[in-house]
Amino acid sequence: MVSSGLKTTQEAVQTPPTWVPGSVHPENYRRAWEVMDLARLLLNTLYYAFGALAFQLVLDVAAAYSLSKLRPVLGKAILGMMLVTLMIPATVLVVPQYLTVLDMPIIQRNLLNSPWVIWLPSVTNAFAIFLLKRFFDSIPRELLDAASMDGAGPLRVLWSVVLPISRPILGVVSIFAVVGVWKDFLWPMLVLPDPTGQTLAVGIYSLATSVPENVLIASLTIASLPTLLLFLLFQRNIMSGLTAGGLKG
């Protein structure tokens, strides 16, 4: 892939194909960057991904903490209803979800093309809540009680006692939140139709047929780099997150 991104258009589509470019053309990467406006797509995607990460971290952590340690009335039922959503195939829900964001009930808004349409649904990640709750469950009660005895309210306990211990699981959830937005295709394609607000994955797809092959391949390389970097940097967390996925046999 990296190699074809360095070829001329003629060489990229010649028969037979070459494994190593005959002449190196790094300017393809610059052309891809300019023609496809990758900078904007990249910024959009970062904006969506980190916004979703922030919402997930705040709301899902708060929910998991409440379900695990504060244990409100009906907490078990709410957790059950969240976990049931894992059984519903995501692709089937795309249609009613799309109709919902077109005309949000109660607030009567159309969320199409707004970042909220990516951020808020990302919070409904029952698996993240499950992972977080299971981790919080393993924190001994005495630790929290000691803090409450010193007069710390629930928020203070969460912030100063629970979160510092929970760094590994927060890392896992964060990485999957960012990668999830980065890889998603169908949902952003439907709810962000405006070309200036598209994600990288969708933007490249919609321009794929209008650019020469070598430039397209160069743009694919660029689009893959951020997640590759993330993966190489955080591979240990990711690998442990996979086994934390409950499939330990």
Next chain:
Amino acid sequence: MSAPTLAQDPAAKDRRPRAGAVRHPDAGLAKAVRRNLTAHGFLIGAVLCFAFFSWYPIVREFLLAFQKTENGHVSWVGWDNFVTVWNDPAFGQAWRNTLWFTVLALVLGFAVPFLTALVINEFRHGQGYLRLLVYLPVMLPPTASVLLFKYLYDPGYGMFNEVLGVFGLPARQWLQDPDTAMLSVVVASTWMNMGGATLIYLAALQSVPGELYEAAELDGAGLVRKVWHVTIPQTRLVLLLMLLMQVIATMQVFIEPFLLTGGAGPEGSTTTVVYLIYQYAFNFNNYGAAAALGLLLLVLLAGFSAVYTRLSRAADE
């Protein structure tokens, strides 16, 4: 899941009401109400998101399947949508294609990661790098992987035909030929998704006690017999869980055929159920039909999910 907490500890229970009882009789109640309000305050954000973007759409899916929307006017039509979907000539084809994809994806997507895990497990050094390499494609955006495969499959300048040529085999029209289109989609899909399965198999393999292999070796078992008589029985539950998970995932295949062959493919050979749902909803604006077909898929997959949940609970014990 339920860790023992102090709330169940009788001593803690005693302390609370007594402290309040000294002054007001209702203090215990007031405290409980306040505690619950705080707890629900922490929950409310996530609950609202679930209500709007998950629970309500789930209910709506069931309603939509029995409704018709025309010019913004909604009417109840009973089972009409299901009849429409059933009578669509694409219905049978989409299910056949989806099943075919699932079967192929299982043969490849089950066997290849398992064998890869077996091979990696045999390495003494560099396992970490191999695991990294195997998992790498999973992290790539699917658009990038799929468009790359499209380039490799190209009958003119694609790398795959070049490889066939090296072995003296004739070039193929991978994605343009109805006979190979689906197979090509499956190969791309397997490459993109096998990383997770491989790592899980690897973890399962490494949990098999070494003594069992030693015993088998003493009995003169070769590699194949060791795998058949030790590895597979020992990792049976994980294998079964992964099988179910893969069925659930592959039955929902959409992005690979959508990007590789434009969805339908040559002679409709890659039309899948989810692609048909997509067409009903977003090409024909027939949300009722989309919901009806979706509901059929949902019921089928929810059955698999229920079995999966039961099994994974058994696995935890």
